[in-house]
Amino acid sequence: MSQPSNRGVVYKGPGKVAVESIPFPELALGDRKCNHGVILKVLTTNICGSDQHMVRGRTTAQEGLVLGHEITGIVLEKGGDVEFLNVGDIVSVPFNIACGRCRNCKAGMTGICLNVNGDRAGAAYGYVDMGGWVGGQSDYVMVPYADFNLLKFPDADQAKEKIQDLTLLSDIFPTGFHGCVTAGVGPGSTVYIAGAGPVGLAAAVSAQLLGAACVIVGDMIEDRLAQARSFGCETIDLREEGDMEDKLEVILGEREVDAFVDCVGFEAHGCGCNAGKEAPATVLNSAMTITRAGGQIGIPGLYVTDDPGAEDEEAKVGALSMRFGLGWAKSHSLHTGQCPVMKYHRALMQAILFDKVKIADAVNVQMISLDQAPQGYADFDGGAAKKFVMDPHGEFVA
Secondary structure, X not given: OOOOOOEEEEEEEOOEEEEEEOOOOOOEEOOEEOOOOEEEEEEEEEOOHHHHHHHOOOOOOOOOOEOOOOEEEEEEEEOOOOOOOOOOOEEEEOOEOOOOOOHXXXXXXXXXXXXXXXXXXXXXXXXXXXXOEOOOOEOEEEEOOHHHHOEEOOOHHHHHHOHHHHHHHHOHHHHHHHHHHHOOOOOOOEEEEEOOXXXXXXXXHHHHHOOOOEEEEEEOOHXXXXXXXXXXXXXXXXXXXXXXXHHHHHHHOOOOEEEEEEOOOOOOEOOHHHOOOXXXXXXXXXXXXXXXXXXXXXXXXXXXXXXXXXXOHHHHOOOOOOOHHHHHHOOOEEEOOOOOHHHOHHHHHHHHHOOOOOHHHHHOEEEEEHHHHHHHHHHHHOOOOOEEEEEOOOOOOO
């Protein structure tokens, strides 16, 4: 039987992506058979803010990289060692690639697996410095260590009905949730979410799911702030002048929050009159300023070791000017790194299937075709208050 053709979204240099023909995936790792892997027909694949860092030229990503680490698919073919998945199963793919065998995986730290990237701990599909794995913004993709990595949905028809929510389990929903968990969000908490992009909105709805009393979201784009308000968040327009403590006091009657979640990362900009100027440490410094003594700071926002587009030499190697002494004096806990998706995705799937959360509504999912990917990237980079989800095979695009 002949193989289907395969297409993927390919990074072509700063500001450019294109949909091109790419090789059909094989159950292989280099020159050896990958008996523990599966080939998926991709049902949905999402554009992530992390992809935008590469496309803007703010990483060392090489031209020709097939993008995409947020993947939901149906098993098309499986290796001989795959025991607990079958052809036809619909699955969510954690963006972390994890072997399930190393000490970190066994401890539940699947975001920093020691065996799937020759250069550092941790790997991901279609991402710079993350092991060279082919991305899933494509028609078909290969997933290794399938029994360990993949989350099977219990009912295929139900999965297709709720695909706009379930597609967010591969990264954005667990990542936002992880940011809140590591920030210590719980019943009655007051929470500040920095950034109202898709991860910030996912963090905001996660804080509500965890029982927060008040969730405040800060951003510079009104459409994004309006989206946060649409499901009950308070908002702060960071283009406006004034101290953050004063703005919090208007909302809370207090000048600090219990928990802070940084969903912006290294491309942060200043506030007020400095809103157009990059200030890569500004969110972290703000976190230490407005988080109460003894509070926790979750940092799911991306920080990189190499930023060729940075405006100063220190930031080009990830060296940021932080008021760390303030955080130390206030006994803050700062939590960094990739989200270990498998720690959360089954529980969050249950919350979706039992209608406890409407995550697609919160992040304003918009379905597009794979061929529309270049425009989706451009719209996302322009600040659209939407999470763009691609449907390579036209099953869900109206």
